[in-house]
């Protein structure tokens with residue numbers, strides 16, 4: 626079952642979806658340009674014809690499929706290839722960077738739970754979330770800047786990064802702002 630949800634709040638489910646009947650190559654092409662891919666799930670942006678009722682001009686319609694729906698109708702070899710493609714995280718058609726480990730810390734990027742192809746960067750310590758920052762679509766990866774902030778400030782890094790991220794002026798250039806945080810500290814020292 627596929628979930629169809631819209632930025633206006635409309636939600637419904639469907640048994641049909643755009644991958645049905647397509648060959649593996651065409652499905653993989655849709656995965657590569659998908660709105661979001663994460664942990665075996667695929668989110669596709671759909672046109673207004675999928676909208677429950679009449680869409681507004683501002684409506685963003687998303688279709689959420691699991692790996693079973695996405696691979697329906699493929700033979701076992703093709704289904705396996707499709708499933709493995711659904712475990713490489715993407716947002717807005719871009720591949721997201723691999724998780725980085727620093728001791729017990731895990732720094733990772735995942736598609737944000739929004740209708741705007743944003744990316745959420747999460748820092749966890751043994752499953753406890755220390756930082757969650759959401760970057761605008763198309764922004765360069767924040768992971769390197771976050772790792773550098775950690776290496777420079779240790780446990781203090783996350784409060785500093787969160788403060789920078791809250792500032793509206795930083796939106797769209799968060800990686801530079803986080804890297805700049807590091808430089809200023811070096812100069813002051």
Ligand SMILES: [Zn+2]
Nearest residue numbers: 631633635684
């Ligand atoms: Zn809508």
